[in-house]
Amino acid sequence: MPARKYYCDYCDKQFQDTPADRKRHVKGIQHLQAKARWYDSFNQHHQQIPNPPLCFHFLNTGFCRYGHSCKYLHPIPNNATHHAPIPSPDICAIVHAGNVVGVSLGNLPPSLQPPPEAGYPHLPFVDWG
Numbered sequence: 599m600p601a602r603k604y605y606c607d608y609c610d611k612q613f614q615d616t617p618a619d620r621k622r623h624v625k626g627i628q629h630l631q632a633k634a635r636w637y638d639s640f641n642q643h644h645q646q647i648p649n650p651p652l653c654f655h656f657l658n659t660g661f662c663r664y665g666h667s668c669k670y671l672h673p674i675p676n677n678a679t680h681h682a683p684i685p686s687p688d689i690c691a692i693v694h695a696g697n698v699v700g701v702s703l704g705n706l707p708p709s710l711q712p713p714p715e716a717g718y719p720h721l722p723f724v725d726w727g
Contacts, residue, residue, distance in 0.1 A: 608632040 604615035606623060609632045613619055623629055653670035656662040662672060 608636050 602615040603612050604620055604623075605612045606629065609623075609629050611623070613623060650669065650671045653662050653668055653672050656668070656670070656672045662668050662670075
């Protein structure tokens with residue numbers, strides 16, 4: 599007689615139906631996370647907070663590591679646009695204008711700074727081999 603299989607609706611998994619295997623699966627982190635996601639999908643529709651509290655970390659630093667998935671509100675100032683303006687891709691415009699949209703050469707990492715006008719110095723040839 600073939601062994602019975604147990605199918606878990608939360609995890610979409612199938613495994614041998616023994617008490618030890620079922621207990622191990624039900625206590626596993628994947629099952630617990632899948633079960634929590636299942637029940638949270640119902641709670642989000644019925645219990646939406648009308649005025650969620652403000653994100654304390656975002657208010658203090660202007661950044662939140664959770665981004666759009668943060669459960670707290672990230673306020674946008676009235677004078678700011680929703681998306682930050684993108685500076686011109688032409689690096690020469692930034693060099694000649696000095697400061698374009700708050701970008702200066704002092705703020706750029708060395709890999710993004712324009713090459714020197716005289717060019718890079720020539721290095722002697724080294725034979726590595």
